[in-house]
Amino acid sequence: MSPVLYYATTLLVFFFDYNILTWGLNIQFGYTGILNFAFIIFMAIGAYVSGVFALPQANGIAGQTYILGLSWPFPLTLIMGGLVAAFFGLLVGLIALKRLRSDYMAIVTVAVGAIAYDFIGNVTGLFNGWDGLGGVPQPLQTRFNIDFNTYQFVYVGIAGVVMVILWWLANRIYSSPFGRTLRSIREDQDVSEAFGKNTFKYRMLAMVIGCFYAGIAGGILIFFTTALNPSGWTTGETFVVWTALLIGGTGNNWGAALGALLVPVGFQEATRFLPQFPGNPDLIPALRNIIVGGLLILVLWFRPQGIIPEKKARFNIFRIPLHGAPAEVRSRAASIAASQKEESNVTDG
Amino acid sequence: MSQTAEALARTPRPGEQTDILRVEHLSHSFGGVNAVDDCSLQVPANQITALIGPNGAGKSTLINVVSGFYPAQKRGTIFFNGHNITGWPTYRRANAGLIRTFQISRGYGGMTVLENLMVPPKKQSGESLLNAIFRPRLVAAEEARHLEKALQLLDTFGLYEKRDEYARNLSGGQKRLLEMARALMADPTLLLLDEPMAGVNPALADQLAQHIVNLAKQTGITFLLVEHNLGIVDQICDHVIVMANGRALATGTMAEIRANQQVVEAYLGG
Ligand SMILES: Nc1ncnc2c1ncn2[C@@H]1O[C@H](COP(=O)(O)OP(=O)(O)OP(=O)(O)O)[C@@H](O)[C@H]1O
Ligand SMILES: [Mg+2]
DSSP states (O other), rough: HHHHHEEEEEEEEHHHHHHHHHHHHIIIIITTTOOOHHHHHHHHHHHHHHHHHOOOOOOOOSSSSSSSOOOOOHHHHHHHHHHHHHHHHHHHHHHSSSSSSSHHHHHOOOOHHHHHHHHHHHOHHHHHHOOOBBOOOOOHHHHHHHOOHHHHHHHHHHHHHHHHHHHOOOOOOOOHHHHHHHHHHHHOOOHHHHOOOOHHHHHHHHHHHHHHHHOOOOOOHHHHHHBOGGGGGGGHHHHHHHHHHHHHHHTTTHHHHHHHHIIIIIIIIHHHSSSSOOOOOTTHHHHHHHHHHHHHHHHHHOOTTSSSOOOOOOOGGGGGGOOOHHHHHHHHHHHOOOOOOHHHHHHHH | HHHHHHHHHSOOOTTTOOOOEEEEEEEEEEETTEEEEEEEEEETTTTTEEEEEOTSSHHHHHHHTTTTSSSSSSEEEEEEEEETTTOHHHHHHHHEEEOOOOSSOOOTTBBBHHHHHHHHOOGGGGGGOOOOOOOOOHHHHHHHHHHHHHHHHHHHOOOGGGGSSBBBGSHHHHHHHHHHHHHHOOOOEEEESSSTTTTSHHHHHHHHHHHHHHHHHHHOOOEEEOOOOOOHHHHHHSEEEEEEEEEEEEOOOOOHTTTTTIIIIIEEEE
């Protein structure tokens, strides 16, 4: 395989993965207004848990210590990673979302992130501590014995399928009444509460779904790189995802995808492969941070809603034309309501 | 008790006057300020009741406590539709039919006017995650019904042309109208309106007043209306409660209130 092709497919997997991650954050912040500054922790949990479900039992020979080691097959391993991350999202949500004030919530997540980081690093028996997990078996690799080069394409396919499913789900949620209620909570939680919405429950759901996305993104990452240690998910990584979302456009999954393409993939991953300046190994990462930071300031200054802002709700998904005289529109809406009621009675009743 | 039995127990016998809201010895203070001070009052069902009184009398505070927006401070009891709702969270009161608007309009600024109206309907099946994902037809049918009602209300409130505008771009008066239209989408049993006409032009205010009267007649919604414009109060309200210094000072018809010496001194001015 040519280096260029290898490089391109690698970036593509990273892009797909960061899409999933940024959509997860979008569900929490862009849809619901939840400030989660420990977002990357849930990616790490998803990665490690997927890893230890896929790895064989730790026997100490390779020097790694970790829990479980169940040798489960893909995609169960990935799903477990997502579910466990979602479960931890639930626990953090119980602490962070109970009160109404969003600054309180943000502080709690920062603290939780710091605790989780040190805990996972220091408790070596969990996920092999600061050295992290390595040698995680890749999905379908061993079973079908695919050669290294072909596998690169197979993995693009695997990540792509997972991404498309989660893209569909994120947009389905967005345009549903459920998503509308989430957005109303983002706009004014008190008013939604005054309209009978159990806002704590909805915010918890958004938290859990977003953390599920993060967990899946973690699984997709570790099955690709086969290894992960805490230096791969520092607090700084949380802000990479935040920057991607803010630059691309909060509340818009296309915007989030553009942000994922620009920030983590474009600036973080692609520049990682640039030649280093002799005698000054820190120059490229430093420049990268300056450029990303500058871009964020420019976007917040000139286009605070992001490059691709949230779209107005149009309601045309329900085939109701909202143009024309009120009376005409109303009668048309009424007839559609009647016909769809019949349909739904037939199919759902 | 089964649900129907409970409903029957609450249904008033013909000719009997029931109070949909009963506040007993309610107090609420901010630090040392007793904004609501041992206040007791009743709001009769299926009528339009006005809550009037000088600035700072505690009217908005009362509405905030009754709607659950300010947590109860362990003094006083609130009965709504036969339930003691004193300890209930806000959303539960709303689901029971107690809906309120805010004195300073609050809206979903980043959502369109029409979308604002689509949030309040209760028990939307599409608000469940599983239905949202797996039962799009059921959800769409329900959406179409809500949409029809929303368009009708927008028409009534003169906001039809603004339906696709972001709510934050409306004028102050339009925000008031939006807030009232949106509250009606929730199918309230009791609607608490905190100065709904403030900042609305007189012609439209008259229309709104007429609309409130029609709604009360046709749907049986009970209104509790905080209002400083006594002309409108006189015109549409069946019943008036005067508040001063955190307490209900007097109740009665507007004519009775005008004849009440205490009220004239406290509020109407000599
Ligand atoms: N959040 C608050 N914190 C402290 N004091 C408050 C608060 N809200 C109201 N108050 C005080 O409580 C008293 C009653 O206020 P409230 O808003 O209920 O009056 P109101 O009858 O609605 O007046 P208006 O007709 O001007 O709207 C006032 O003295 C006010 O200063
Ligand atoms: Mg007030």
